[in-house]
Amino acid sequence: MKLNEVTDVFFDLDHTLWDFERNSALAFNEIFNKQKLDLNLDDFMKVYKPINFRYWELYRNNSVTKEALRFGRLKESFDALQFEACDATINLIANDYIEYLPKNNHLLEGSKELLTNLHKRYKLHIITNGFEEVQHLKMRNSGIQEYFSTVTTSEEAGVKKPHPQIFEKALIKSSAVAQNSVMIGDNLEADIVGASKFGFHVIYLNPDREVGQHQFAEIQKLKEVLNYL
Known part of the structure; x- marks a missing residue:
């Protein structure tokens, strides 16, 4: 859908x-x-x-x-x-x-292809709990930094996902609104539940098909994002 x-x-x-x-x-x-x-x-x-x-x-x-x-x-x-x-x-x-x-610069299968496709049609952003000093290096060294308009880290926001304040910070920084935004991530609690509670659409990347009760859109491979966008 x-x-x-x-x-x-x-x-x-x-x-x-x-x-x-x-x-x-x-x-x-x-x-x-x-x-x-x-x-x-x-x-x-x-x-x-x-x-x-x-x-x-x-x-x-x-x-x-x-x-x-x-x-x-x-x-x-x-x-x-x-x-x-x-x-x-x-x-x-x-x-x-x-x-x-x-x-080390390895990306998950389909990352570059997906970002290239989406970048033509949407503004792309990162929200990460990873450490400020290494996240930007990871993006630059793996060749994906150019795809993203904004990067919001937990250290910058002062709180970590799933705290609502980090999602608010990311929206303000990107001039986006939650109702017109989608969050894609692998952590059910931090990425998916947290963003959904703040009003985002969400897509749960669950490659290992970990069992859990939820009502969210779920994918096993990144290319399946295109089924929704």
């Missing part, structure tokens, strides 16, 4: 356009080689992924600081693998990770 009267399309960045899992693994691989750490990357990523997800939930709910997130997700991952690393080493890896992460 096509969404009518849409003028502005808002995207989440990580896990929606930017291939966070792939780029993250590449960054850690480079860091582990640099530090000569005897760690199997696949084993590490298997434990790191759910721990990182949980820490981002805590960060979104203001239960941990940015610094605690960066340290804690590594500390718990190493502990789960029974890999001994002192606090100084963990802090070094955490700092290297922020530096290395935006050097």
